[in-house]
Amino acid sequence: MVLLTLLAAITIGIIRMRNLFAVVVLGGIYSFLMASVMIVLDAVDVAMTEAAVGAGISTVLMLGVLHLTKTQESKPKHTPLLPLFVAVATGAALVFGTFDLPPFGLADTPVNLHVAPYYLENSLRETLVANVVSSVLASYRGFDTLGETAVIFTAGIAVLLLLKGKRKLKPGPKRRRIGR
Amino acid sequence: MDLLYQIVAHYNHWITIFLMVSGLYIVVSRGNMVKKLVGLGLFQTSVYLLYLTPGKILGGTPPVLSPDFSVYSNPLPHVLILTAIVVGVATLALGLALVVRINEEFGTIEEDEIFAGDEDE
Amino acid sequence: MRLDVIFRVGAKILLPIMLLFALYVQFHGDFGPGGGFQAGVMSAAMVIFYAIIFGLETAQKVFPPRLAEIMVPAGVGIFAGVGVIGMLLGENYLNYSPLADDPAHGQEYGILLVEFGVLVTVSGTMVAIFYCFMGRGR
Numbered sequence: 001m002v003l004l005t006l007l008a009a010i011t012i013g014i015i016r017m018r019n020l021f022a023v024v025v026l027g028g029i030y031s032f033l034m035a036s037v038m039i040v041l042d043a044v045d046v047a048m049t050e051a052a053v054g055a056g057i058s059t060v061l062m063l064g065v066l067h068l069t070k071t072q073e074s075k076p077k078h079t080p081l082l083p084l085f086v087a088v089a090t091g092a093a094l095v096f097g098t099f100d101l102p103p104f105g106l107a108d109t110p111v112n113l114h115v116a117p118y119y120l121e122n123s124l125r126e127t128l129v130a131n132v133v134s135s136v137l138a139s140y141r142g143f144d145t146l147g148e149t150a151v152i153f154t155a156g157i158a159v160l161l162l163l164k165g166k167r168k169l170k171p172g173p174k175r176r177r178i179g180r
Numbered sequence: 181m182d183l184l185y186q187i188v189a190h191y192n193h194w195i196t197i198f199l200m201v202s203g204l205y206i207v208v209s210r211g212n213m214v215k216k217l218v219g220l221g222l223f224q225t226s227v228y229l230l231y232l233t234p235g236k237i238l239g240g241t242p243p244v245l246s247p248d249f250s251v252y253s254n255p256l257p258h259v260l261i262l263t264a265i266v267v268g269v270a271t272l273a274l275g276l277a278l279v280v281r282i283n284e285e286f287g288t289i290e291e292d293e294i295f296a297g298d299e300d301e
Numbered sequence: 302m303r304l305d306v307i308f309r310v311g312a313k314i315l316l317p318i319m320l321l322f323a324l325y326v327q328f329h330g331d332f333g334p335g336g337g338f339q340a341g342v343m344s345a346a347m348v349i350f351y352a353i354i355f356g357l358e359t360a361q362k363v364f365p366p367r368l369a370e371i372m373v374p375a376g377v378g379i380f381a382g383v384g385v386i387g388m389l390l391g392e393n394y395l396n397y398s399p400l401a402d403d404p405a406h407g408q409e410y411g412i413l414l415v416e417f418g419v420l421v422t423v424s425g426t427m428v429a430i431f432y433c434f435m436g437r438g439r
Contacts, residue, residue, distance in 0.1 A: 004195040011202045011222060020214050027218055034225050041236045042243070042253035044334040046228070046261050048326070052342040053269045057427055058221070060349055061269075064434040065214060065276045069283045073212040074290050083209035091201040095194060103189030105238035107251070112237060116254040124245050127408035129331045132243040132255040133262065137336060138412040138419075141259060142395040145415070146380050148263040149422050155270035156373045156426035162277040163433040244333060266338045266423060273430045280437060 003037045018073045024062040031055040045133045192233040199226035211291035213279045217272060224268050231257040312354040319347040327420055331409070337416035341423025348428050357435050366432045372425025379418030383411060 010030045017023045031054030038047035102109040119136050129135040137145055199222055206219025235254035243255035279289055286294050327340035352360035383397065390399035397411020398404035 004191065008195055008198050011199055014218060014222065015202055015206060020212070023215065023218055027221065030222075030225070034228070037229070038232060041232045042240055043232050043235070043258045043261070044242045044244075045336065045339070046232065046258050046265065048334055048339045049262055049265045049342065050228070052339060052346060053265050054221075054225070056346045057342060057349070057431075058269050058272055060353075061273055061276055061430070061434060062214065062218075064431075065279055068280050068434070068437060069214070069289050073210070073215055074293075078209070080205075080209045083205050086208065087201045087205040090204065091197050094197045094200070098190045098193040098197070099186070101190065101193060102234070103185075104192055104233065105236055107237045107240075109234060111234040111257075112254045116235075116256050119255055120243065120245070120252050126405055127412060128405045129409060129412055130245045131331055131333060131335075132245060132252070133258045133334075134330050134336050134412060134416070135408075136255055136259045137262065138415045139397065139408050142384070142411075142415060144259075145263060145419065146377075146384070146395065148267055149377050149380055149419055151267050152270045152422055152426050153373055153377045155267075155274045156422075156429055158274050159277045159430050159433055160370065160373075162274075162281055163437055242334070262336075262338055266342065269342075270426060270430075277430075277433070280434070 003033055003040065007033050007037065018075075019071065020066055020073055021063075021071045024059060024066065027062065028055045028059040031059075045131075192229065196226050196229045196233065199223075199229065213282065213289045213291070214276075217275050217279070220275070221268070221272065224264075228261045228264065231261050308354050312350065316347060316351060319350070320344065323347065327416065328413075330416060331412065337419030338423055340416075341420040342427060344420070345424045345427030345431070348424075349431050352431070352435065357432070361432065364428060366429065369425045369429040369432065372421050373429060374422075376418045376420070376422025376425060379421060380415055383414045383418065387411070 007030065010026055010033065014023055014026050014030070017026065031050055034054065035047040035051040038044075038050060106112075119132055119140060123129060123132045123135045127135045127139050129139075203219045203221075203223030203226060206222065207216050210216060210219065235257040237251060237253050240251040240253040241249045243252040243258065245252070282294070283289050286297060288294060288297075323340045323343035326335035326343060327337065330336035330340070348360060348364050351363065384395040387396045387399060388394045392399050397415075398407045400407035400410045400414075
């Protein structure tokens with residue numbers, strides 16, 4: 001609970017900060033906190049990934065982009081009232097919905113009675129793999145993971161296509177400098 | 181007493197909703213594209229929390245089978261979110277690549293300034 | 302910063318440990334937390350760390366961008382190829398049971414191979430993306 005409250009506090013910080021450098025560093029802290037929350041929620045594999053990906057790779061990528069662009073966000077021109085209203089209305093509707101959800105941590109909710117017991121009972125016998133997350137990831141739901149790998153492949157190819165070419169330096173009509 | 185019960189039972193859900201809504205707010209209200217991507221990241225992490233919360237069983241252990249334990253948390257959300265995180269960073273990289281190209285083309289990453297530059301012509 | 306002795310020596314001590322830990326996470330994924338996704342990200346983080354400390358050119362000598370770009374499709378190929386092998390041996394696509402005499406052992410080998418494919422794609426993609434962003438800066 002303390003960790004979750006800290007997460008909310010950092011989110012408020014991210015909203016209010018106008019220095020993008022600070023926002024990115026706060027994002028790293030946020031990822032580490034999220035990884036701690038995941039450990040508390042028993043998702044150790046996910047926590048490991050979140051700590052390596054969220055706090056490591058994406059922070060480095062964001063800092064690289066800030067190095068290429070600028071680090072200060074300009075003041076928003078529009079009044080934030082309409083987005084605030086939309087956000088609060090959505091949030092209120094969702095909170096109203098939570099009262100029908102099963103409370104936290106029970107074992108006999110529909111989520112935990114569907115296919116998960118099958119995986120937990122049969123993983124060791126059918127695949128000799130003790131880590132159920134691994135066996136479900138690669139074996140029971142291998143097709144799913146193949147799709148995810150293909151998505152990563154596609155995203156990587158797209159980034160290579162966008163950024164690999166040599167930068168054109170001739171100042172054409174489309175190349176404008178605004179706001180400097 | 182009832183209120184206290186509701187708070188304990190749904191605190192995770194409420195924080196999830198708060199994170200989701202603030203991500204939405206950042207994406208809608210801020211014009212800076214890097215900030216928008218951070219907001220999308222917030223939205224995304226809130227979904228991780230939404231998936232992992234119902235899989236937790238009080239008194240359970242992480243789903244690594246061992247003869248010493250009998251209660252395990254639900255492994256299925258872990259699998260889904262594990263792949264979602266890595267896919268998330270790949271798509272984040274794609275968004276950042278687009279931001280870099282926009283900055284090279286227009287010299288700014290603020291939405292308003294790009295629109296203003298379009299109207300000047 | 303590239304001439305800073307402390308960073309260079311510290312990095313030299315840390316890098317082999319990081320690589321070893323990535324491999325441990327990869328191959329111990331059957332019995333503890335870990336697997337292809339985590340190990341791929343960690344090994345990519347190792348290359349990125351090396352590039353930050355020793356400079357992009359040095360890192361590209363150790364780990365050429367060409368290799369990273371080959372790794373991106375190669376991992377998907379390994380993953381899909383394991384599925385096709387299962388199909389050729391008379392089972393459904395992505396069923397690893399016929400890879401060994403015993404179906405359970407076949408599943409275990411299949412999981413190891415597939416995780417290796419995931420490792421190759423993830424680490425290749427992350428390093429290629431990082432090289433792209435850093436190569437843009439100058």
